[in-house]
Amino acid sequence: MELFDSHVHLDDEQFDNIRDEVIRRAIEAGVSRMVCIGTNAPTSRKCVEIANAYENVYAAVGIQPNYASDVGPDDWDSILALTKDPRVVAVGETGLDHYWDYAPVDVQQEYFERHLELSRTSRLPFIVHMRDPKPDAIANGASPTACSAHIYDVLKTAADVAPLHGVMHSYSGDEEYAKKFLDLGMHISFAGMVTFKKSTALREVAKLVPSGRLMIETDAPYLSPHPKRGQRPNEPALMLHTAECLAEARGVSLENLAATTTNNAKSFFGIE
Numbered sequence: 001m002e003l004f005d006s007h008v009h010l011d012d013e014q015f016d017n018i019r020d021e022v023i024r025r026a027i028e029a030g031v032s033r034m035v036c037i038g039t040n041a042p043t044s045r046k047c048v049e050i051a052n053a054y055e056n057v058y059a060a061v062g063i064q065p066n067y068a069s070d071v072g073p074d075d076w077d078s079i080l081a082l083t084k085d086p087r088v089v090a091v092g093e094t095g096l097d098h099y100w101d102y103a104p105v106d107v108q109q110e111y112f113e114r115h116l117e118l119s120r121t122s123r124l125p126f127i128v129h130m131r132d133p134k135p136d137a138i139a140n141g142a143s144p145t146a147c148s149a150h151i152y153d154v155l156k157t158a159a160d161v162a163p164l165h166g167v168m169h170s171y172s173g174d175e176e177y178a179k180k181f182l183d184l185g186m187h188i189s190f191a192g193m194v195t196f197k198k199s200t201a202l203r204e205v206a207k208l209v210p211s212g213r214l215m216i217e218t219d220a221p222y223l224s225p226h227p228k229r230g231q232r233p234n235e236p237a238l239m240l241h242t243a244e245c246l247a248e249a250r251g252v253s254l255e256n257l258a259a260t261t262t263n264n265a266k267s268f269f270g271i272e
């Protein structure tokens, strides 16, 4: 059985002294491919270096929305240059974040739109980060789907220009928006959160994603899946638990779920 971790921050410094072992354990656990995801110019460069050092690792390069106000003058040019590396298979992660307040949303949106344009010109797929507001912000009147709605608007505008080739990563939104993103042609990827006991609604969302649009990820070092939720850092070898949970929710075998998500990720990222 073969699994494909479509989103992992292998560049994270928590992995600096254990990266060899983490990648070896992933391969032993059947996770034969991983995409290392950049969040700014330096981490994107590090992801490309890691992807060039390990056969099983590919890279995505971009500016994550929480880093959008922290961009140096040459950083975007560095991202553009990095997309030319043969190990780079996607742009991102990009998107919007209404949970944290690290960057004004208009600056986040400007970078989101740049990545969408880069996806069109480079023909690389894009990876979307989406986080709706905090419960206390919602209690103070923010819409619980403010980020979903904002991302939908930006994607809808882009879809009118050219077909979208993107994924909603570590999806945590509701069913209504999942359907809207699917209607725009997006893929949807699930991380460890789908395994948590309270994530009943998210498992319902996982059921409705057509099998050709489903992907799986760890988002390591974050969010270890149940029953390894306490393990820090999370690592790709633990993705089996998320795969089992998704297989059960969708009423398919683990082998079927693994084959489906691996084939989807390979064709999404253009990996043979």
Ligand SMILES: [Zn+2]
Residues within 6 Å of the ligand: 007, 009, 037, 093, 219
């Ligand atoms: Zn991420």
